[in-house]
Amino acid sequence: MKVKLCGFSEENSLKVAIDNGADFIGFVFCQKSPRNILTKQAAHLAQFVPKNIAKVAVVVDANLDLLQEIYDNLKPQYFQLHGNENRQKIIEIKQNFPKIKIIKALHIQNSQNLEQSLDFVDLVDFLLFDNKIAGSGKVWDFSLLKNFKCGKDWFLSGGLNSNNILQTLAQSGARMVDVSSGIEEIKGIKSPKLITEFMHKIRLS
Numbered sequence: 001m002k003v004k005l006c007g008f009s010e011e012n013s014l015k016v017a018i019d020n021g022a023d024f025i026g027f028v029f030c031q032k033s034p035r036n037i038l039t040k041q042a043a044h045l046a047q048f049v050p051k052n053i054a055k056v057a058v059v060v061d062a063n064l065d066l067l068q069e070i071y072d073n074l075k076p077q078y079f080q081l082h083g084n085e086n087r088q089k090i091i092e093i094k095q096n097f098p099k100i101k102i103i104k105a106l107h108i109q110n111s112q113n114l115e116q117s118l119d120f121v122d123l124v125d126f127l128l129f130d131n132k133i134a135g136s137g138k139v140w141d142f143s144l145l146k147n148f149k150c151g152k153d154w155f156l157s158g159g160l161n162s163n164n165i166l167q168t169l170a171q172s173g174a175r176m177v178d179v180s181s182g183i184e185e186i187k188g189i190k191s192p193k194l195i196t197e198f199m200h201k202i203r204l205s
Contacts, residue, residue: 001202004155004178006058007035013190014045018053020199025049026056029070034188043073056080064096071097078103090123101125114148121152128178131158142172162197
């Protein structure tokens with residue numbers, strides 16, 4: 001099981017996530033998000049992330065100038081594209097940042113949305129399936145994924161927390177998960193307690 005913990009903005013909770021064995025650490029670069037972080041702030045936090053944990057820059061329809069700023073400061077291993085990026089945009093990003101891997105997030109409401117994800121399989125390193133409103137903490141019909149095959153590894157996201165993660169894994173068959181609001185007691189602020197509980201529960205799965 002691979003775990004991505006996302007939306008960090010301060011040292012204490014970040015270090016707890018690292019100590020508890022997170023595989024990916026996400027930083028959100030989106031002004032509308034309560035988890036938005038400045039590039040200089042992310043660069044400061046990045047120094048605490050060991051090389052064996054991947055840094056993920058989460059963006060929403062970002063232009064190349066912002067991506068370059070993030071790249072120069074954070075040196076992420078992944079860009080997570082969480083907006084309406086189409087094939088042409090992803091190709092452009094890959095051409096400009098050939099060393100960066102791509103996670104494409106998709107908002108899933110029905111099986112048709114899942115089928116649309118196949119359009120990106122040949123371009124990206126991972127898919128990520130989320131609910132309609134990313135970061136809302138709301139769950140969706142995870143059972144849609146149970147028998148879904150796309151030839152690409154994918155993250156499950158959307159309302160995951162320590163109380164529902166085991167049931168969710170059984171429903172969806174997910175082997176990679178992404179959690180943000182589910183490890184917060186205050187919106188936008190990560191909770192060391194909830195991080196520890198979540199990671200303990202998922203490592204038992």
